[in-house]
Amino acid sequence: MDEILLTRALFGTTMAFHIIFATMGVALPLMILSAEILYQKTKDKDYAVMAKRWIKGFAILLAVAIPSGTIAGVQLSLLWPGYMKIIGEVVPLPFQIEIFAFFIEALFLSIYVYAADRLSPLMRIVSVSLVAFGAAASAVLITNAHAFQNTPVGFRIVEGQIVDVDPWAAFFNPNFIVAASHVLVTAYMTGAFMLASVAAFKMLKASPGSSHFVYYRKALMLGLIIGGLFSIFSAVTGHESAIHLHHYNPEKLAAAEGLFETRSHAPLKIGGWTDPETQEVKYAIEIPGLLSFLAGYSFDEVVRGLNDFPKEYWPPLFVRVLFNGMVGIGMLLIVLSIIGFIWRHILKRDVFPKWMMSCFVVSGPLAMLAIELGWIFACIGRQPWAIYRVLSTADAATTAGHIAPLFVLFTGLYVVLGIITVLVLYFYFKRHPLAEEIPV
Ligand code: HEB
Structure with missing residues (x-):
């Protein structure tokens, strides 16, 4: 290698x-906060x-x-010294502010962990909220550096020198809000499903109707409801991310979709893999026009294909599989949480069928897999760039060996x-x- x-x-x-x-x-602070609020409200x-x-x-x-x-x-x-040079000169802000976010989180975590029994109900909620706030702020700030890599703005490079630096413009780069919201909601979704998984696993071992069975069922439902809500938000923000790629990073979208020729009425292809030789997506289900529609809310929307770009700018084509894996898991978990909700809250059943329980048990690890796929897709799909069209990965890397x-x-x-x-x-x-x- x-x-x-x-x-x-x-x-x-x-x-x-x-x-x-x-x-x-x-994600966990949000789940803990939800349990706290439910306790204060229901006294259960x-x-x-x-x-x-x-x-x-x-x-x-x-x-x-x-x-x-x-x-x-x-x-x-x-x-990545080459990368840190640009980050240090242009967008140090997210890393600097993150330290404060971390302090808030750590401080209120110790207060809550060691003094929860002595705190008033209101102060308990305030401290968990601040833990959740600190954690969310950290995630958003770090994602900011990732977003800057996708849409670097707020500086110019003249004869190899970085000039005209505007750190706030760099901070509020076009990818920031989209990426931060997708990262945040998918994290909440995943944490909720992880707890649902544990609860479902424990339910399988408890005898139906016992106090423990009932406890774990409450935990399962809380995980499923919050996970379900956030999986819908994940799809919404994921869709926004795809539109963002369409405007700012079309070769990544083209690689994800296996689209070679620029065209309107571009079809959405579900599943399959891209064959670089024939420039076709094999074994995919094709829905005519849907990609154009999703990208621009019109079948006439022109979506750019890979052949518009020099081949050395193409991301590796296997990113399609990562992208489809992430989207597939997202869709699956939306459906699963809806089924679970209907079963328990509309049909009012006390126990879930075995197959549903098995699905609940794997839901958390699946969501975590989607997180991994999403990150790998976002970063491999940006190749050959560390900072899009500014710094190649090769130039960013250390030469120390x-x-x-x-x-x-x-x-x-x-x-x-x-x-x-x-x-x-x-x-x-x-x-x-x-x-x-x-x-x-
Ligand atoms: Fe995701 C990323 C879409 C779901 C996680 N995403 C991403 C992207 C896109 C998407 C386009 C890229 C961006 C850039 O690169 O810039 N998604 C999407 C869609 C959907 C989704 C459409 C539907 C359903 N995701 C999802 C889920 C999850 C995720 C479910 C988990 C859980 N993603 C993710 C991550 C990432 C992504 C983590 C990375 C970061 C960013 O944003 O970038």
Whole structure:
């Protein structure tokens, strides 16, 4: 493997690992807040227990999110000096403000974790809200740097020098709002489905009708309802992201859709894979005109194809599979949460059929997979650029070499850290079973 590919693999592995914990770190406070509010409203003690147990899980996951995020930050500077030079000169703001967001989150988290029993109901809600706010702000700010890579504005390069810097223009780059909202809502969606998965798994082990079964069913429904709502928002913001690509990064959209010739009435192709030889998408279901319609709300909308761009600017064509995987999972989870909701709240059934339970159990990991696919699609689909049309990935990368041993070392570290996290979660909740709070 060449050094640049290794550098990308190393950084990509770090990000793929970090994003799991970052996502949970953003989403869990919202779930805890929802349980808190439900408890204050209904006085149903189950929800207080839920908030209490979720915050413990959240604290454990945050303990991995922080060091892995720190590794990501350090690797950003060490592996991508060319990139950090431009970021440092043009958009340092998101990284600087993020430190404050992190302080708010950490401060109110300790207040809530260690003093929840002594806080008034209002102060409990205020502190969890501030934890949620800090976490969301961090996610939005970091996404800001990613958005700048897609639509870099707020500076000019004259004879290799960066001039006319306007950091706020760079901060409010055209991709910012779209990307930040998609990242935020998909994180909330994923956290909710992750908790739904755990609840469904536990329900399968509890005897129907028991107090524990009822507790887990409440947790499952809370996860499904919030997850379902946010999966609809994910589709809306995802659709906005696609329109954004249509205007600002058409070769990424063309690669995602396997579109080679620029045309109006462009069809939407679902599934399949792109054959670069024949320039066709094989084994896809084609819906005539829909891509044009989705991109511009008119069948006459002209969507640009890959052949409009020099071949060295084409993203790898396999990104289509990543994109379809993400969209497919999103659609599936919308349907699943609607079915679950109808079954429980409209048909008023107390137990779910086995197949539905199995779907609930896999819903969380599936959503997390969609997060990974989304990030990989967004970043591989931007290739060959680190900063679109400004800095190539090759120019951004370090030339120091010796990446292979680092890659092996860090991958090993993540495997070990991942296993330890699962064990810590497992043993913590085994030592503190639900029976401690709610008699069977
Ligand atoms: Fe997504 C990304 C679309 C769903 C996660 N997305 C993305 C993109 C697009 C989309 C176009 C790219 C952007 C750029 O690059 O700029 N989606 C979409 C759609 C849908 C979706 C249409 C429907 C359904 N997603 C989804 C889901 C999830 C996601 C479900 C999870 C859960 N994505 C994601 C991520 C990303 C994406 C994480 C990365 C970031 C950005 O934004 O970029």
